[in-house]
Amino acid sequence: MIRISANAYYKDTRPPGVELCLDELFYISGLIDVLLGTKKKWYEKGYSRKQALEHVVFNHKKAEPHVIERWRSRVKKDYPLIIEGVWDGEIDSKICSINYIKNTLRMSKKQIWMSALLVMKWI
Secondary structure, eight states: OOOEEEEEEEOOOSSHHHHHHHHHHHHHHHHHHHTTTOOOEESSSSOOOOTTTTOEEEEESSOOOHHHHHHHHHHHTTTEEEEEEEEEOOOOGGGGEEEEEEEEESOOOEEEEEEEOOOOOOO
């Protein structure tokens, strides 16, 4: 098993927005698919595993309008802070998650937490 953790910090003058958050999460999810050679579905975090599997955020394409609206209402509640994330619903030993944290008063931080099972084939 390998565990990869990456953090990106950057200054951003744009106000926090759901579309930007989802676009960046979608972009990173695509990079993870390329890295792992997969096509994952990505689910909302914060639910039990069973409940989360009912809340798809990305299914190989951009977020659906109902997801954008649900996230928009949560962002309005917590403004100016955005803390959102997605995960792939895998078993614990293979789980991948991406977290997005943005506070307009400070630098933005994007976190990628990924744990993937590395299988080696011996010839």
